[in-house]
Amino acid sequence: MGKGKKSRQIIAPLILWCAALSMFGCDLSGVSDAPVLISGSTMGTSYGIKLSELPAGVIQEELHKDIDKTLERINDQMSTYQQDSELSRFNRFAGRDWFDVSPETAQVVRESLLVSLKSGGAFDVTVGPLVNLWSFGPQQRERAVPSAGEIKERLANIGYQHLKVRTTPPALQKLVDGLEVDLSAIAKGFAVDQVAELLIQRGVKGFLVEIGGETRTHGTKANSSPWTVGIELPTDDQRRVQEVVKLDDRALATSGDYRNFFMEDGKRYSHTIDPRTGRPVEHRLASVSVIAEHCMVADAWATALMVLGPEKGYEIAVGQDLAVLFVIRDKSGFSRRPTPAFNKIIATQEKSG
Helix, strand or coil, rough: CCCEEEEEECCCCCCCHHHHHHHHCCCCHHHCCEEEEEEECCEEEEEEECCCCCCCCCCCHHHHHHHHHHHHHHHHHHHHCCCCCCHHHHHHHHCCCCCCCCHHHHHHHHHHHHHHHHCCCCCCCCCCCHHHHHCCCCCCCCCCCCCCCHHHHHCCCCCCHHEEEEEEEEEEECCCCCCCCCCCCCCCHHHHHHHHHHHHHHHCCCEEECCCCCEEEEECCCCCCCCEEEEECCCCCCCCCEEEEEEECCCEEEEHHHHHHHHCCEEECCCCCCCCCCCCCCCEEEEEEEEECCCCHHHHHHHHHHHCCCHHHHHHHHHHHEEEEEEEEECCCECCCCHHHHHHHHHHHHHHH
């Protein structure tokens, strides 16, 4: 394909914390409703945590340090940007022997393979070489459409069925040369869950944890009202809330094609790569928001359904009894298509007031 005029647009999925407070419906005007705020950077994005209150004996600065240590440990295990991470070392490993990893990495890979099976390969953590080929990965290169030959070459070393995982002792195994693993579509969700578990262990009764837009809540705010999260309208040029959801001890993850893409010859190429074709998705689905008990699960399924598209994705989501909101581009702008499980959650919220 000829290389015509290109434009480059990347909007990082970074939530400005002050704006997020308003987006999530947090009223800071009353002292009784003012949560404890903890924020920082991780995984190439930002994180924000709101606590209803600090438990007795828990010092905020020490809790903040423990949260950062938890996130640093996950980066050391699963980052593809850190050359000395567990995952980066596995990706460079040329043998077919079992490669020892941490229990956490094995857990995330195991969940990844489960979603791969249930989604028919739409979710595939071995897709990293294709993501890099399309200039959306850690390897710095000019954004341009690769040739059909380049795509075919990368596809030969991709496929979740070529990756094995065991939990006792925890290890990964490659069944083909050149196989690489990229957990970026599930690791943020796992990190949210790990921070949530840390807060529960420390006795925090109510919190909201958000990393790069992936969110999980527990308990209520200080005034006993539920935590609320805004689902963003998938527009390129502005940030607007489409729908507000009350998260009751649940997690929410969203995947879309509106924050990271490039244009070439007037055509839009999304960062969401279909591992079955080796190319960016081209359907009308603009975003997918998944509500689940654990953020890791919501994160992975949001990506899988984004790859599958509005028809097949909806069919599988209903079959798996997933609570999902599909936002689809149409002639009038956008239309919403919730699954029955999503509607059930909303209806329950409306009844409770």
